[in-house]
Amino acid sequence: MKRVKLVVAYDGTAYHGWQIQPGAPTIEGELNRALGTLLNEEIRVIGASRTDAGVHALCNVAVFDTNTCIPAEKIAYALNQRLPEDIRIQASEEVTPDFHPRRCKSRKTYEYRILNTRFPLPTKRLYAHFTYVPLNIERMKQAACYLTGEHDFKSFSSAAAVVESTVRTVHQLTVEKEQDEIIIRVCGNGFLYNMVRIIAGTLMEVGRGSMEPDHIKEILEMGERSAAGPTAPACGLTLVKYEFL
Amino acid sequence: MKRVKLVVAYDGTAYHGWQIQPGAPTIEGELNRALGTLLNEEIRVIGASRTDAGVHALCNVAVFDTNTCIPAEKIAYALNQRLPEDIRIQASEEVTPDFHPRRCKSRKTYEYRILNTRFPLPTKRLYAHFTYVPLNIERMKQAACYLTGEHDFKSFSSAAAVVESTVRTVHQLTVEKEQDEIIIRVCGNGFLYNMVRIIAGTLMEVGRGSMEPDHIKEILEMGERSAAGPTAPACGLTLVKYEFL
Numbered sequence: 001m002k003r004v005k006l007v008v009a010y011d012g013t014a015y016h017g018w019q020i021q022p023g024a025p026t027i028e029g030e031l032n033r034a035l036g037t038l039l040n041e042e043i044r045v046i047g048a049s050r051t052d053a054g055v056h057a058l059c060n061v062a063v064f065d066t067n068t069c070i071p072a073e074k075i076a077y078a079l080n081q082r083l084p085e086d087i088r089i090q091a092s093e094e095v096t097p098d099f100h101p102r103r104c105k106s107r108k109t110y111e112y113r114i115l116n117t118r119f120p121l122p123t124k125r126l127y128a129h130f131t132y133v134p135l136n137i138e139r140m141k142q143a144a145c146y147l148t149g150e151h152d153f154k155s156f157s158s159a160a161a162v163v164e165s166t167v168r169t170v171h172q173l174t175v176e177k178e179q180d181e182i183i184i185r186v187c188g189n190g191f192l193y194n195m196v197r198i199i200a201g202t203l204m205e206v207g208r209g210s211m212e213p214d215h216i217k218e219i220l221e222m223g224e225r226s227a228a229g230p231t232a233p234a235c236g237l238t239l240v241k242y243e244f245l
Numbered sequence: 246m247k248r249v250k251l252v253v254a255y256d257g258t259a260y261h262g263w264q265i266q267p268g269a270p271t272i273e274g275e276l277n278r279a280l281g282t283l284l285n286e287e288i289r290v291i292g293a294s295r296t297d298a299g300v301h302a303l304c305n306v307a308v309f310d311t312n313t314c315i316p317a318e319k320i321a322y323a324l325n326q327r328l329p330e331d332i333r334i335q336a337s338e339e340v341t342p343d344f345h346p347r348r349c350k351s352r353k354t355y356e357y358r359i360l361n362t363r364f365p366l367p368t369k370r371l372y373a374h375f376t377y378v379p380l381n382i383e384r385m386k387q388a389a390c391y392l393t394g395e396h397d398f399k400s401f402s403s404a405a406a407v408v409e410s411t412v413r414t415v416h417q418l419t420v421e422k423e424q425d426e427i428i429i430r431v432c433g434n435g436f437l438y439n440m441v442r443i444i445a446g447t448l449m450e451v452g453r454g455s456m457e458p459d460h461i462k463e464i465l466e467m468g469e470r471s472a473a474g475p476t477a478p479a480c481g482l483t484l485v486k487y488e489f490l
Contacts, residue, residue: 009364009366009367009368010367010368011367011368011370056367056368058366058368076364080364080365085365085367085370086367086370087367088364088365088366088367089364090363090364090366091364118335119254119321119325119333119334119335119336120325120330120333121254121303121333121335122254122255122256122301122330122331122332122333123254123255123256123301123303123371123372123483125256125330125331126368126371127368238368
């Protein structure tokens, strides 16, 4: 028996998120199915980040246990031949049997992309959220400053999830313009449910002028979901980096 | 009666190219249909560049004649509501009745994108051609030099099309690395059938080392399609700029 770690990239457009659910295509479901046919065992992967429906990833992580004699490094190649083209393993390697991707200290980086043009661009529609309302990036940068560091992010979390603590550390939060796109890049030790999308939705409110940058302080203090801006659509969000510390 | 010019962006993935054909979705067909329902007239657009199946565009151009009293500038907005989300008008304006996009002097720029990584990246699969074979960009740049300027590009044209002259001018041809992608950017006064994709396929041969950069000179001299490299796949190609001179 060995434990294998996979680095998984996917286009989330066609999936109901990472987590397996009956009757709906999910990343986890596709991985279990493809691994089952490849290894001729029943496999259940453990995912690092359970991304939502429509969210993309360049480097999510999954581990599984197997009795196969196929070398761990070769599994990426063989598995890719059995996966749909919108899911591709980027690397596979053996890890110690106690490695659990959700119990390790880690640092994740997400990018939220906003296409800020007069009209939508079809070739960007799947990977960026479009808005024609002009966004002031300087205001968004000012607002972002209030969110870096350790805070109680309760206001930036969807009510659905119950967690022990809503305190998280945002190591870095940048807002950059790249041609027609505004890219919000957030790096942190962990994120609450919908946290990055609510941060994006709130920074957009600031960018369009309907909220002052320093109002972010009050939103944090209030500790209520309704204080923050809307949850920005899933398509703009991509998990771009996953580091285990 | 007035003539209206449209700037059209599209994701070519789902289409059998620009040119209308019975029983298959095409960009031209979708434009005629949407304009017909919007303006309540039978409309036949004239396209500037009849891109192939699977090729994308940020700014193709089409014109049409109409009796509508809707101001030309407003047509973009109204038309977008009637088009599928993978086609979006970027601008609409009235032009003189003699403006014909294929008879004007123009300069077009195409980008051919190659994802050169160990494994395919799902979020790039629709807009870049993937190859895991390492490509040497310096060799590709050297080869590109032989293709700029006025040449008989007969070797870089698919036999299918019959044209008066196969002489074209490539104003600029650059090869750049942008993260994991190699971008071939070609600007010219006109292109033969499949010319950019054959240039891309040939530069890839040079990049992987199976052809010397200066062999391009001989390919041009031979004037035979079989002398050049393969036609690179459509998905990597995007029409990015269209200037009327």
